[in-house]
Amino acid sequence: VRNYTLGDVVARYRRAQGFNVLHPMGWDAFGLPAENAALERKVHPAAWTKQNIAQMADQLKSMGLSIDWSREVATCEPEYYRHEQKMFLDFYKKGLAYRKESVVNWDPVDNTVLANEQVIDGKGWRTGAPVERRKLNQWFLKITHYADDLLDALQTLDRWPEKVRIMQENWIGKSTGLRLRLDVSSGDKLEIFTTRPDTIFGASFAAMAPDHPLSQKLCKGKPGFDDFIRQCQAGGTSEAAIEQAEKIGFDTGQTVQHPFLKDVKLPLYVANFILMDYGTGAIYGVPAHDERDFQFAAKYKFPVKQVVKPDHDAPLPYTGDGEIVNSDFINSLSVADAKAAIIGKCEEAGIGEGVTQYRLRDWGISRQRYWGCPIPMIHCRKCGVVPVKESDLPVTLPPDVTFDKPGNPIAHHPTWKNTTCPTCGGAAERETDTFDTFFESSWYFARYCDAHNDKEAFARDKAKYWLPVDQYIGGVEHAVLHLLYSRFFTRALKDCGYLDIKEPFTGLFTQGMVTHETYQDAEGKWLYPYEAKTYKDGGKAVTTGPSVKMSKSKKNTVDPQDILDTYGADAARLFILSDSPPERDLEWTEAGVEGAWRFINRVHALVTEFVAGGNMESAKPDSAKNLRQVAHKTIVGVATDIEAFHMNKAVAKVRELFNAVYGFAANDNEARDAKREAIEILIRCMNPFIPHLAEEMWAALGHKTLLVDEKWPVADQSLLAEGTVTIGVQVNGKLRAQITLPRDADQKAAETAALAEAGVKNAIEGKTVKKVIVVPNRIVNVVAG
RNA sequence: GGCCCCGUGGCGGAACAGGUAGACGCACACGACUUAAAAUCGUGAGCCCGUAAGGGCGUCCCGGUUCAAUUCCGGGCGGGGCCACCA
Numbered sequence: 001v002r003n004y005t006l007g008d009v010v011a012r013y014r015r016a017q018g019f020n021v022l023h024p025m026g027w028d029a030f031g032l033p034a035e036n037a038a039l040e041r042k043v044h045p046a047a048w049t050k051q052n053i054a055q056m057a058d059q060l061k062s063m064g065l066s067i068d069w070s071r072e073v074a075t076c077e078p079e080y081y082r083h084e085q086k087m088f089l090d091f092y093k094k095g096l097a098y099r100k101e102s103v104v105n106w107d108p109v110d111n112t113v114l115a116n117e118q119v120i121d122g123k124g125w126r127t128g129a130p131v132e133r134r135k136l137n138q139w140f141l142k143i144t145h146y147a148d149d150l151l152d153a154l155q156t157l158d159r160w161p162e163k164v165r166i167m168q169e170n171w172i173g174k175s176t177g178l179r180l181r182l183d184v185s186s187g188d189k190l191e192i193f194t195t196r197p198d199t200i201f202g203a204s205f206a207a208m209a210p211d212h213p214l215s216q217k218l219c220k221g222k223p224g225f226d227d228f229i230r231q232c233q234a235g236g237t238s239e240a241a242i243e244q245a246e247k248i249g250f251d252t253g254q255t256v257q258h259p260f261l262k263d264v265k266l267p268l269y270v271a272n273f274i275l276m277d278y279g280t281g282a283i284y285g286v287p288a289h290d291e292r293d294f295q296f297a298a299k300y301k302f303p304v305k306q307v308v309k310p311d312h313d314a315p316l317p318y319t320g321d322g323e324i325v326n327s328d329f330i331n332s333l334s335v336a337d338a339k340a341a342i343i344g345k346c347e348e349a350g351i352g353e354g355v356t357q358y359r360l361r362d363w364g365i366s367r368q369r370y371w372g373c374p375i376p377m378i379h380c381r382k383c384g385v386v387p388v389k390e391s392d393l394p395v396t397l398p399p400d401v402t403f404d405k406p407g408n409p410i411a412h413h414p415t416w417k418n419t420t421c422p423t424c425g426g427a428a429e430r431e432t433d434t435f436d437t438f439f440e441s442s443w444y445f446a447r448y449c450d451a452h453n454d455k456e457a458f459a460r461d462k463a464k465y466w467l468p469v470d471q472y473i474g475g476v477e478h479a480v481l482h483l484l485y486s487r488f489f490t491r492a493l494k495d496c497g498y499l500d501i502k503e504p505f506t507g508l509f510t511q512g513m514v515t516h517e518t519y520q521d522a523e524g525k526w527l528y529p530y531e532a533k534t535y536k537d538g539g540k541a542v543t544t545g546p547s548v549k550m551s552k553s554k555k556n557t558v559d560p561q562d563i564l565d566t567y568g569a570d571a572a573r574l575f576i577l578s579d580s581p582p583e584r585d586l587e588w589t590e591a592g593v594e595g596a597w598r599f600i601n602r603v604h605a606l607v608t609e610f611v612a613g614g615n616m617e618s619a620k621p622d623s624a625k626n627l628r629q630v631a632h633k634t635i636v637g638v639a640t641d642i643e644a645f646h647m648n649k650a651v652a653k654v655r656e657l658f659n660a661v662y663g664f665a666a667n668d669n670e671a672r673d674a675k676r677e678a679i680e681i682l683i684r685c686m687n688p689f690i691p692h693l694a695e696e697m698w699a700a701l702g703h704k705t706l707l708v709d710e711k712w713p714v715a716d717q718s719l720l721a722e723g724t725v726t727i728g729v730q731v732n733g734k735l736r737a738q739i740t741l742p743r744d745a746d747q748k749a750a751e752t753a754a755l756a757e758a759g760v761k762n763a764i765e766g767k768t769v770k771k772v773i774v775v776p777n778r779i780v781n782v783v784a785g
Numbered sequence: 786g787g788c789c790c791c792g793u794g795g796c797g798g799a800a801c802a803g804g805u806a807g808a809c810g811c812a813c814a815c816g817a818c819u820u821a822a823a824a825u826c827g828u829g830a831g832c833c834c835g836u837a838a839g840g841g842c843g844u845c846c847c848g849g850u851u852c853a854a855u856u857c858c859g860g861g862c863g864g865g866g867c868c869a870c871c872a
Contacts, residue, residue, distance in 0.1 A: 163789070167866095167867060170787095170867070170869095171867095175871080193871095247870080271870095273870040273872095275871065275872090277871090279871075286872090290872070292870055295870095359871055476867095480868095579809085579810060584797095584798095587796095587797070589811075591812070594811095595810060598825095648798070648799085649799070649809085651809075653808090653809080656808075656809065659809090727804090727805070729805085730805080730852085732853090733853045734853095735805055770852090773804090773852055775853095780804095781804080783852050783853095
């Protein structure tokens with residue numbers, strides 16, 4: 001409700017400004033929840049999904065969202081996913097999609113593979129189950145091909161929150177360093193990676209990952225090695241384990257030759273804290289200047305040789321900047337210069353080179369589940385992996401599947417996977433994995449431009465007209481998931497000739513969550529808000545807890561339908577926009593919605609009374625001109641606030657105008673004209689927030705046109721510039737009086753008026769005025785002593 | 786541990802670009818209407834002293850810059866987010 005209300009305000013406001021606005025809606029409809037629901041309720045995922053779509057569409061429509069429903073899409077329909085099968089084939093041709101055996105994250109609850117981005121603290125992002133490591137053949141998209149550009153182009157996204165840009169930057173994790181080949185006493189070569197080549201003279205050991213090929217080669221069969229490997233895996237993924245994980249190593253018995261010091265031979269260990277999938281899976285250890293190496297050295301008694309001297313006292317390990325010492329030909333250099341010197345020397349000697357390393361890894365997209373888009377590939381015993389012919393697309397899901405046993409239903413289907421090889425015509429099997437559902441959401445924005453094209457995903461010229469998306473609104477939880485995948489997809493689609501842009505979203509707004517108080521009964525059982533109310537009314541004990549993100553498990557949820565039925569769409573919309581700035585969390589309260597509802601009723605009463613000719617006689621007669629000024633200021637203020645996403649401030653300004661009109665007694669023609677003008681401006685400024693009431697009031701005022709087709713009102717600049725201002729007068733920085741002056745009065749006049757004030761005279765009594773500072777239309781400060 | 790953000794009434798939050806702190810709303814109090822309550826309408830309100838006029842204090846704490854600091858700078862305390870054995 002919050003997300004779409006925000007979007008609707010923008011859509012309606014921009015439309016009123018005369019823009020051609022495309023405001024679409026679609027359903028990201030594949031995914032495990034549908035499959036899990038099917039398991040629980042014995043419904044087919046397709047039926048369950050369709051029913052949910054119908055229900056949600058009804059709700060969204062009753063909220064009065066100005067959506068172009070003719071462009072509605074659902075990603076689970078073959079009309080949609082056939083196009084992404086084609087995209088995948090194009091990616092494959094370009095080398096942007098490939099298959100390889102790799103160690104993957106396996107979610108034991110959902111029985112599927114997860115992408116790195118979907119593993120949080122070693123747990124599945126949906127199930128929270130500790131992720132296991134398995135070796136499987138998987139399809140990958142080559143997001144790393146664009147790592148540098150994805151990073152650099154973040155700077156062009158100046159309408160994105162900085163927070164999200166930083167998160168993506170960290171996720172891509174670019175670092176530069178040295179890749180270096182070292183000689184092992186066994187005759188093998190060991191390639192290591194380091195970001196600190198400057199500390200090479202402080203190295204006192206070398207270490208590699210347990211699953212490094214050389215670990216296996218050198219240690220297989222050695223007593224205790226199997227136990228060691230088992231220990232490494234046990235320590236694996238749980239949060240607590242990593243926290244306390246002791247650094248353990250296994251001595252290979254071999255040594256590594258230091259590249260610059262002939263008589264230094266570094267003992268080579270297998271160590272649990274070295275990761276195979278970062279860098280080369282091997283390092284040299286410099287205990288004096290790395291926290292982990294320091295711990296490891298303490299345990300296995302390696303020397304700690306300091307080679308960087310800080311310019312202040314600092315304990316070891318020291319990882320900061322400083323002067324290089326004890327380091328042969330790089331002595332007295334800075335850290336940065338020493339890095340360059342060592343890299344240069346290694347390149348000269350042909351034993352290593354400067355490289356750029358990324359934390360980002362390719363996106364694994366295979367999922368062993370049914371409710372997703374089939375991967376259009378065929379496995380032939382003779383020809384290997386062969387793409388499905390484009391003319392044979394789409395590869396559709398078999399509707400007749402069973403969910404009675406664990407694993408992938410599509411793989412259990414008796415006949416679906418049997419096919420023939422497109423190359424040799426022999427018997428072959430279809431790929432039974434489906435795409436990660438982030439695949440669908442990576443390009444849907446382009447489909448909206450041409451939603452019913454059955455020849456291609458979208459016509460290039462239509463995409464060119466509409467894209468990129470000017471304003472995207474969503475939760476921050478997608479910062480390194482959907483938002484990164486979409487940026488990659490847009491680049492890949494550009495390189496495959498689909499699109500002309502590389503950034504999908506020029507403006508991004510991340511809205512906060514909606515929270516609600518939590519309630520528990522005497523036994524600590526969670527209660528729904530309505531249950532808590534019944535309990536309280538019945539005199540039963542209820543403990544009220546803090547307001548947290550709405551969740552089914554804590555039962556602190558509110559059904560949008562109930563709100564719409566009780567208060568109407570406008571009250572719900574107004575409340576949600578009112579108090580909290582949209583980027584922050586919003587606490588949902590009954591009292592808040594009622595406040596919004598009250599306002600709507602008062603606006604209705606005001607207009608009804610005015611149309612009926614009543615005056616709402618009150619004690620606050622104001623000049624017609626003042627009222628007009630407030631109204632015209634509101635036009636500008638509300639527009640500025642909407643554009644800056646300060647919806648709470650925009651609502652406050654609308655309410656201020658309402659308060660000004662409400663108390664305004666229109667007892668002559670001039671006043672009545674001013675009042676009508678102010679009411680019309682009020683209605684038009686409210687339109688983006690509460691469109692139903694605004695439209696109704698517009699008609700009540702006698703207009704035959706629809707307000708939705710009216711342009712945004714234009715403020716009379718001369719009215720804004722005229723009038724008087726009330727400013728404060730300070731003496732030595734303390735407020736002592738207020739004066740009212742004509743706008744832009746000259747400094748002399750302001751000074752004279754200020755010094756004439758009784759409060760000012762009192763405060764400067766017995767003192768000499770040294771200086772009078774006048775800031776026009778803002779403040780006067782008298783400096784006296 | 787690293788990087789980043791944020792601390793303003795009883796509450797959500799305003800304050801352009803250093804210039805009258807607390808807009809707007811919620812909750813509250815009092816008054817009107819009512820037999821009464823609810824709803825509605827009106828009035829009030831940062832805190833302390835004072836019947837009032839008025840005065841003092843006040844934007845997490847300490848210090849600095851400035852005629853002037855919620856805003857800028859330094860140090861602390863508190864809360865939150867992201868990443869995290871990434872060499």
